[in-house]
Amino acid sequence: QVQLVESGGGVVQPGGSLRLSCAASGFTFSSYGMHWVRQAPGKGLEWVAFIRYDGSNKYYADSVKGRFTISRDNSKNTLYLQMNSLRAEDTAVYYCAKDWLGSVDYWGQGTLVTVSS
């Protein structure tokens, strides 16, 4: 069965950096695009970034463009999100998600990132 397990969340000061990882299993990781989606406490869903199956194209929300970088290592079945210049408004649960024809058919359990001094 498909499993997506995020890690790397935690508390970081404003201006700091954090790298999230997502270990994928149960499907052919190298054949699917992958997304990051976040949800601030008590708020709705916000799409963050997408990477194509082969890493050839990447797309970002305007709110994170230039600060966040999505990447993947198909040899390790792992998705990453490098987050720099973090702000209080980046505080959220970050979900790793598998693409299905543009939508998302599988989600991880999420990892909480808290940006606070």
Place this chain on the structure above:
Amino acid sequence: AIRMTQSPSSLSASTGDRVTITCRASQGISSYLAWYQQKPGKAPKLLIYAASTLQSGVPSRFSGSGSGTDFTLTISCLQSEDFATYYCQQYYSYPHTFGQGTKLEIK
């Protein structure tokens, strides 16, 4: 970015009711629309993609319709497990965007 607007933002209904949630896109998105259900403390679950295609394993009481700018999610006979928050999402163009959510509560 394409803006997605859901209505209502919240809705009270009873088990057995038929409910409809609406999602409107700020520009045409063809049928590139998905619906998700989210329960507190859980990850979202895909219900419908391509505006009207039911995801595998999702009960047939859920249905979706629409194209262009106006879409609906209908639950034909509410069950207790359906009380949750529902989101639409467009994937016609990047950045993909979600609606603000509709919270379905028990009356």
